[in-house]
Amino acid sequence: MLSDTLIFILIAIGVIFNALGIVGILRFPDVYTRLHAETKMTTFGTIFLCLAVFLYCLLNYLSSGDGQYIDLGISTAVVLVALAFTNATGSHAIARAAYKSGQKPENAVVDRLEAKK
Amino acid sequence: MITIWMLVAVILCALILLALVRLFTGPSAPDRVVAFDSINTLTVAIMIMLAIAFEEVFFVDVAIVYALLSFVGTLFVAKYLGGEL
Numbered sequence: 001m002l003s004d005t006l007i008f009i010l011i012a013i014g015v016i017f018n019a020l021g022i023v024g025i026l027r028f029p030d031v032y033t034r035l036h037a038e039t040k041m042t043t044f045g046t047i048f049l050c051l052a053v054f055l056y057c058l059l060n061y062l063s064s065g066d067g068q069y070i071d072l073g074i075s076t077a078v079v080l081v082a083l084a085f086t087n088a089t090g091s092h093a094i095a096r097a098a099y100k101s102g103q104k105p106e107n108a109v110v111d112r113l114e115a116k117k
Numbered sequence: 118m119i120t121i122w123m124l125v126a127v128i129l130c131a132l133i134l135l136a137l138v139r140l141f142t143g144p145s146a147p148d149r150v151v152a153f154d155s156i157n158t159l160t161v162a163i164m165i166m167l168a169i170a171f172e173e174v175f176f177v178d179v180a181i182v183y184a185l186l187s188f189v190g191t192l193f194v195a196k197y198l199g200g201e202l
Contacts, residue, residue: 011121015128018159022132025139025155031147034139038151042158049125049162053169068174075177076165079184083161086188090154093195098147100199 003059010052017045030106031098039091043084050080122170129163150194157187 024037057073060066099113133156140152161180168176196202 008121011125014162015125018129018132018162021155022135025136025152031145031151034148034151038155042155046158046162050165053165056169068172071174072168072177075174075181076168079161079165079177079180082181082184082188083158086184087154087158090188090191090195093192094147094150094154097150097195097197097199098145100201101145101147103145103147 003055007052007055010048010055014045014047014049014052017041017048021045031103032095032105035091035095035098039087043087046083047080050076122166126163126166126170129159129166133159133163146198150191150198153194154187154191157183157191161187 018041021038021041024041025034028034028037053076054073057069057076061069061073104111136152136156136159140149140156143149143152161184164176164180164183168174168180
Protein backbone atom coordinates (compact mmCIF):
# COMPACT_ATOMS: atom_id res chain seq x y z
CA MET A 1 0.00 0.00 0.00
CA LEU A 2 2.89 2.33 0.78
CA SER A 3 4.52 1.39 -2.53
CA ASP A 4 1.35 2.29 -4.46
CA THR A 5 1.42 5.71 -2.84
CA LEU A 6 5.08 6.09 -3.78
CA ILE A 7 4.35 5.15 -7.42
CA PHE A 8 1.51 7.67 -7.48
CA ILE A 9 3.76 10.42 -6.10
CA LEU A 10 6.45 9.70 -8.72
CA ILE A 11 3.85 9.77 -11.52
CA ALA A 12 2.43 13.04 -10.20
CA ILE A 13 5.89 14.65 -10.14
CA GLY A 14 6.55 13.48 -13.70
CA VAL A 15 3.25 14.73 -15.12
CA ILE A 16 3.47 18.07 -13.31
CA PHE A 17 6.98 18.74 -14.58
CA ASN A 18 6.04 17.79 -18.14
CA ALA A 19 3.08 20.17 -17.92
CA LEU A 20 5.34 22.95 -16.61
CA GLY A 21 7.66 22.44 -19.58
CA ILE A 22 4.77 22.86 -22.03
CA VAL A 23 3.53 25.95 -20.17
CA GLY A 24 7.07 27.33 -20.44
CA ILE A 25 7.04 26.78 -24.20
CA LEU A 26 3.76 28.64 -24.52
CA ARG A 27 4.53 31.57 -22.20
CA PHE A 28 8.22 32.45 -22.45
CA PRO A 29 9.28 35.35 -24.69
CA ASP A 30 12.12 34.09 -26.91
CA VAL A 31 13.84 30.95 -28.20
CA TYR A 32 16.50 30.58 -25.51
CA THR A 33 14.16 30.79 -22.55
CA ARG A 34 11.73 28.39 -24.24
CA LEU A 35 14.57 25.96 -24.86
CA HIS A 36 15.64 26.25 -21.22
CA ALA A 37 12.13 25.46 -19.96
CA GLU A 38 11.42 22.67 -22.42
CA THR A 39 14.66 20.69 -22.12
CA LYS A 40 14.99 20.75 -18.35
CA MET A 41 11.36 20.18 -17.49
CA THR A 42 10.55 17.41 -19.96
CA THR A 43 13.79 15.54 -19.24
CA PHE A 44 13.21 15.73 -15.49
CA GLY A 45 9.56 14.70 -15.80
CA THR A 46 10.34 11.74 -18.03
CA ILE A 47 13.06 10.60 -15.63
CA PHE A 48 10.49 10.52 -12.83
CA LEU A 49 7.96 8.64 -14.98
CA CYS A 50 10.69 6.07 -15.72
CA LEU A 51 11.44 5.79 -11.96
CA ALA A 52 7.77 5.00 -11.38
CA VAL A 53 8.00 2.30 -14.07
CA PHE A 54 11.11 0.84 -12.37
CA LEU A 55 9.35 0.65 -9.03
CA TYR A 56 6.25 -0.95 -10.56
CA CYS A 57 8.36 -3.56 -12.40
CA LEU A 58 10.39 -4.35 -9.28
CA LEU A 59 7.29 -4.82 -7.12
CA ASN A 60 5.58 -7.01 -9.71
CA TYR A 61 8.73 -9.11 -10.14
CA LEU A 62 9.05 -9.62 -6.40
CA SER A 63 5.39 -10.58 -6.04
CA SER A 64 4.95 -12.76 -9.15
CA GLY A 65 8.48 -13.78 -10.20
CA ASP A 66 7.73 -13.15 -13.89
CA GLY A 67 10.90 -12.46 -15.92
CA GLN A 68 9.02 -10.20 -18.33
CA TYR A 69 9.09 -7.38 -15.78
CA ILE A 70 12.89 -7.54 -15.63
CA ASP A 71 13.00 -7.11 -19.44
CA LEU A 72 10.65 -4.15 -19.18
CA GLY A 73 12.74 -2.47 -16.50
CA ILE A 74 16.04 -2.91 -18.35
CA SER A 75 14.57 -1.59 -21.62
CA THR A 76 13.24 1.42 -19.75
CA ALA A 77 16.73 2.03 -18.33
CA VAL A 78 18.13 2.06 -21.88
CA VAL A 79 15.46 4.59 -22.93
CA LEU A 80 16.28 6.74 -19.91
CA VAL A 81 20.03 6.82 -20.67
CA ALA A 82 19.41 7.56 -24.37
CA LEU A 83 16.96 10.34 -23.54
CA ALA A 84 19.18 11.98 -20.92
CA PHE A 85 22.13 12.21 -23.30
CA THR A 86 20.31 13.12 -26.51
CA ASN A 87 18.12 15.84 -24.97
CA ALA A 88 21.10 17.79 -23.65
CA THR A 89 23.04 17.48 -26.90
CA GLY A 90 20.02 18.37 -29.00
CA SER A 91 19.21 21.48 -26.99
CA HIS A 92 22.81 22.68 -27.36
CA ALA A 93 22.59 22.17 -31.12
CA ILE A 94 19.29 24.09 -31.32
CA ALA A 95 20.65 27.02 -29.30
CA ARG A 96 23.75 27.18 -31.51
CA ALA A 97 21.62 27.09 -34.65
CA ALA A 98 19.35 29.84 -33.30
CA TYR A 99 22.35 32.07 -32.58
CA LYS A 100 23.89 31.37 -35.99
CA SER A 101 20.63 32.11 -37.78
CA GLY A 102 20.72 35.62 -36.34
CA GLN A 103 18.34 35.54 -33.35
CA LYS A 104 19.35 37.59 -30.32
CA PRO A 105 18.04 37.00 -26.80
CA GLU A 106 15.26 39.35 -25.70
CA ASN A 107 16.53 42.45 -23.84
CA ALA A 108 20.16 41.42 -24.32
CA VAL A 109 22.67 44.12 -23.34
CA VAL A 110 26.05 42.41 -23.71
CA ASP A 111 26.87 39.89 -26.46
CA ARG A 112 30.20 38.29 -25.63
CA LEU A 113 30.04 35.87 -28.57
CA GLU A 114 29.78 38.81 -30.95
CA ALA A 115 32.67 40.62 -29.24
CA LYS A 116 34.89 37.54 -29.49
CA LYS A 117 34.89 37.46 -33.29
CA MET B 118 -3.25 0.05 -11.44
CA ILE B 119 -3.66 -0.25 -15.20
CA THR B 120 -6.01 2.71 -15.40
CA ILE B 121 -3.42 5.02 -13.85
CA TRP B 122 -0.93 4.39 -16.69
CA MET B 123 -3.61 4.91 -19.34
CA LEU B 124 -4.66 8.13 -17.60
CA VAL B 125 -1.06 9.39 -17.66
CA ALA B 126 -0.84 8.56 -21.39
CA VAL B 127 -4.01 10.57 -22.06
CA ILE B 128 -2.67 13.55 -20.08
CA LEU B 129 0.58 13.45 -22.05
CA CYS B 130 -1.44 13.40 -25.30
CA ALA B 131 -3.21 16.57 -24.13
CA LEU B 132 0.21 18.15 -23.46
CA ILE B 133 1.27 17.24 -27.01
CA LEU B 134 -1.80 19.07 -28.32
CA LEU B 135 -0.76 22.15 -26.32
CA ALA B 136 2.76 21.93 -27.74
CA LEU B 137 1.28 21.79 -31.24
CA VAL B 138 0.00 25.34 -30.67
CA ARG B 139 3.59 26.55 -30.41
CA LEU B 140 4.57 24.34 -33.34
CA PHE B 141 2.05 26.06 -35.62
CA THR B 142 2.25 29.64 -34.33
CA GLY B 143 5.98 29.84 -33.59
CA PRO B 144 7.30 33.13 -34.93
CA SER B 145 10.60 31.68 -36.15
CA ALA B 146 12.02 28.33 -37.22
CA PRO B 147 14.02 27.59 -33.99
CA ASP B 148 10.79 27.99 -31.97
CA ARG B 149 9.19 25.28 -34.05
CA VAL B 150 12.21 23.02 -33.55
CA VAL B 151 11.95 23.50 -29.77
CA ALA B 152 8.26 22.50 -29.83
CA PHE B 153 9.06 19.52 -32.03
CA ASP B 154 11.80 18.36 -29.66
CA SER B 155 9.41 18.47 -26.69
CA ILE B 156 6.81 16.51 -28.68
CA ASN B 157 9.44 13.82 -29.34
CA THR B 158 10.27 13.51 -25.64
CA LEU B 159 6.59 13.30 -24.70
CA THR B 160 6.01 10.63 -27.35
CA VAL B 161 8.76 8.47 -25.85
CA ALA B 162 7.14 8.87 -22.42
CA ILE B 163 3.73 7.88 -23.87
CA MET B 164 5.25 4.74 -25.40
CA ILE B 165 6.71 3.70 -22.04
CA MET B 166 3.36 4.29 -20.31
CA LEU B 167 1.53 2.22 -22.94
CA ALA B 168 4.12 -0.55 -22.56
CA ILE B 169 3.26 -0.79 -18.88
CA ALA B 170 -0.49 -0.53 -19.50
CA PHE B 171 -0.51 -3.33 -22.08
CA GLU B 172 2.35 -5.34 -20.46
CA GLU B 173 4.29 -5.51 -23.74
CA VAL B 174 8.08 -5.10 -23.98
CA PHE B 175 8.09 -4.29 -27.70
CA PHE B 176 6.63 -0.82 -27.09
CA VAL B 177 9.79 0.10 -25.19
CA ASP B 178 12.00 -1.19 -28.03
CA VAL B 179 10.12 1.10 -30.41
CA ALA B 180 10.65 3.93 -27.91
CA ILE B 181 14.44 3.37 -27.94
CA VAL B 182 14.59 3.57 -31.74
CA TYR B 183 12.29 6.60 -31.77
CA ALA B 184 14.42 8.47 -29.22
CA LEU B 185 17.65 7.92 -31.16
CA LEU B 186 16.12 8.73 -34.57
CA SER B 187 14.45 11.89 -33.30
CA PHE B 188 17.83 12.99 -31.91
CA VAL B 189 19.39 12.56 -35.37
CA GLY B 190 16.50 14.53 -36.89
CA THR B 191 16.90 17.38 -34.42
CA LEU B 192 20.65 17.59 -35.08
CA PHE B 193 20.04 17.61 -38.83
CA VAL B 194 17.48 20.42 -38.68
CA ALA B 195 19.75 22.40 -36.33
CA LYS B 196 22.68 22.08 -38.73
CA TYR B 197 20.43 23.22 -41.57
CA LEU B 198 19.19 26.25 -39.63
CA GLY B 199 22.73 27.20 -38.65
CA GLY B 200 23.73 27.27 -42.32
CA GLU B 201 26.31 24.50 -42.02
CA LEU B 202 24.92 22.16 -44.68
